[in-house]
Amino acid sequence: MKAKDIRDELSKSEIESLLSDAKSLLTISREVTARLLTAGFSIEQKSDKSLVTSADTEIEKKIREEISRKHPEHGILGEEFPETQADADFKWILDPIDGTEDFTRGLPFWGTIIALHYKGQPLIGVIDHPALDLTISGARGLGAYKSSKGKTDQVMLPDFALRSTECLALTVRANFERVSKDGPVFDQIVKKHQNFRTFRTVYGHTQAILGNLDAMLEFGVGFWDVAASQVLVEEAGGTYLPLTGENGKGFGALFGQKEVVERLNNFF
Amino acid sequence: MKAKDIRDELSKSEIESLLSDAKSLLTISREVTARLLTAGFSIEQKSDKSLVTSADTEIEKKIREEISRKHPEHGILGEEFPETQADADFKWILDPIDGTEDFTRGLPFWGTIIALHYKGQPLIGVIDHPALDLTISGARGLGAYKSSKGKTDQVMLPDFALRSTECLALTVRANFERVSKDGPVFDQIVKKHQNFRTFRTVYGHTQAILGNLDAMLEFGVGFWDVAASQVLVEEAGGTYLPLTGENGKGFGALFGQKEVVERLNNFF
8 A cells, every 4th residue: 555645635726726726836936036137235144154135035025915914824934924823724934035145246147046835845935046037846646847948848758778977966065064064974975976067055956856967965954954855856757865964953855856856865 | 667558559540449349259259149049059079078059150250250241350269160270469359158067057157258358468358248248348448348238338357355255256165176287275265265156258358357256266268268357357456466376277367456465366
């Protein structure tokens, strides 16, 4: 007997409706970022030395208001404000601007991350890169989709066996040292897999979900940084493994092409 | 008495005309890449294990033909074919697709690099990223310009003193080891400057020339990889230092904001 997936409690139309709600939240983040990139914004350093701008806080505040208006019974966890209704069945997980430094500098890799989990299982994922006009969105059982330049296509990982090279996406070494002392794990990986690209934002997830890179290794970040990626990569035909650092510190994940994920998993 | 700049032998209108010729060569690279990204292309591994596609060779061949037609007396140095007229006053330096692996995978960071040098001095630089709809171009005395989404703006580095963070663009460590054994130089730099982004293509140059990152450090690459960047960053108000590896192997450069370049120069 196969274990029951708790997400089967939800109907397809219910999931479609929630996915539509999730995607419509991007009108908030797109409007605020476009406006403040022109009008200007304040920049402050947080206690962990990362940056926060008035754009981050305005987006998260407005998205929370919209979720609470439509779904007052849902919980919300976000990077910039305290969690609400932590024991709700439905939990929205938000990173209004992942890659705030890139946002402040005109680098285009920052993104908005919106996830909805149901009873602890990932149901919906949305990653939006406004500066690149690139959105990926998906829901359990409904597939993953890429929208760019007015065109939407379903995302399916390519056949890895046909690739002429193997190329990984990695988070930066600093994330392996930020909340745990796992820097040597990063060193081992890059010694053995010399063909890789490093990313400081969710853009590396995006490229692994699109199948342009063969796997993404994220490490030592917040839950909001990884919360959208599992459902997206699984719906694209890939594999996802959650990771934590030494002593369970920090959130991470290894995901993408099944063969590559299984091989890399030996490092953990 | 100030040393004479040999480029003063050329009139402004002559430089303008050559810049126009350089930019018009992009119609070739844009046409070939758009066509082959749809129709498909062959991929081979070169003796140095880097990739070359039928797009690289078709672009370089057609650009060489066009230059030879317009300027039969000019020399041409390119990544894929032998140098012609090595002792000509004017030398075109070409990398048809920098970042061929990115090109084959759908990552958008590949670019076409076109430079024109006069008696060994950089006169014109063009870096084009078709997948990002982003071109930077410039000529000695005429300024540097960014063209994107139908809009062209002059490029000037921002005031570094107003930055909330300092952030470097670095080539990957593998380039420090590829033709010389300078890996420890990379290690020292990233230990001291923990806020950096690494790039495998000319896209890092682009971001330093645009002033979004504060300096770019390139190392251990071909002459065609660095040939366009000096005139671009100098016209944008920045500083450029050429570099070579141990025993003069490989080409490299350190360029961008004057303060940052001068401070980083201590590592060499």
